[in-house]
Each structure stands twice: as structure tokens, then as C-alpha cells.
Amino acid sequence: MIKETISRLNNELPATVKLVAVSKFHPFESIEEAYAAGQRIFAESRPQELQAKVRRLEEIRAERGEPAYMSDIQWHFIGHLQTNKLKMVLPYVSLIQSVDSERLLSAIDSWGAANDKVLDVLLEPHVAAEETKQGFSPEEISLLLAEAGKYGHIRFKGIMGMATFTDDEDVIRNDFASLRTIFDRIRSDYPSLSGSFTEFSIGMSDDYPIAVGYGSTMVRIGSMIFGARNY
DSSP, X not given: OHHHHHHHHHHHSOXXXXXXXXXXTSOHHHHHHHHHTTOOEEEEOOHHHHHHHHHHHHHHHHHHTOTTTTTTOEEEEOSOOOGGGGGGTTTTOSEEEEEOOHHHHHHHHHHHHHHTOOEEEEEOBOOSSOTTOOOBOHHHXXXXXXXXXXXXXXXXXXXXXXXXXXSOHHHXXXXXXXXXXXXXXXXXXXXXXXXXXXXXXXXXXXXXXXXXXXXOSEEEEOHHHHXXXXX
């Protein structure tokens, strides 16, 4: 199932859209199966689980005597990240998709300075109806990016967003349209960032076809690829 679904999605998605396989709550064996099917980008949302999977890969490499096994895998972090968990995430990921506060951004920048590493991030605006979702207001993003230069170890790559959890397609479309407006406004207002500020990560298993229509450059798909979660 995993191989067939990845193949179908890759054939369906435009070449401009990256497939991010959301592997949270699934065993490492499922990641290996997806990797064998050609998938390279995987997303996790819990620091402990990400770290455990990275270490499992290191164990497998040692067991097999193949230090290059799955060497081109990319890990993304897509969950709410607490500042006291940075060391469990930042050494391993190529992109933090879910930066939802200035406090977190500053902590990531400080960690980057201490470890001589520049971190790629997506900012997470909040447009969905649920009050529980984290994220910036459009005004907060604008104020933050006006001082982007003070974050010497951050590379702003774009935004990540989620639509309201609903079956109402009009609501989903409105949320994606709002996110697209924020993304386009940032690129217009901050041309110095526009060369690197290129990622628009919207769309999940239930709504990715709609997201593609709004110009998504990354879709985050989990249950469609891996099946029901193993909590």
C-alpha cells in the first residue's frame, strides 16, 4: 500500500509540489518501506519520537555496516516545539515547519549561534477557526520580518498553515486563500527575502488537492500513505 500510494501521489502532484510523508506515530519500518519507494522527506511532530527514529537509523547503519544507508533522508519538524526540546530536534532536521512564536524563533536562533548552524524555518500563521491552533497573526509576522536581520542563524523559507478541520470546502478554501494572501504579501513587502522565501506548505491528506490549487509547494500527507496512526 505504501509504495503504491507514494507512486500515485508523485504522479498526481505537480513537479513544483514536494511530498512530505508525515511519519509520526508510525514505526521506523514504515519509513524504510516509504524510502524504498522513493520517498525522501519525512515529518515528525514529537521531539522524543523524532530523536528515537534518528537513533534507530543510526543503529541500523551500524548493524548493517552501511554508514551511508538512507543517507539522503530529510527530516522536517511539524509540531508545536517547546524551547526546552530544541536539542532533540535541531541537530537532525533540515526544516522546522512550525515556528509559531517569536520566543521560539529567538531560541532557535540562539541554538544556531551556539552550534554554528543556520536553521531553515517556516513561519506558521493562524487563520483556522479553532482557538487551539498555534500561530502568528499576519501583523505579528510583518513586525517580525521587519527585523529579520537580527536573526543571524535563521533562514526564513516561507510559511506553513492548516485549514479549519471541517468538511465544508468553502471554509477550507477561505483559509487557504487567507494563507496565500499572507504569503504573497510577505514576498511583496520584503523583496530582500523573496529569493529564499519560497515555500508555501499547505495541504494534508484530506485537503491537499484544494491546497495544490492555491499554489502549495509542500503537502504533508500521513494517513493516506501510512494508514491509521499507531498511538
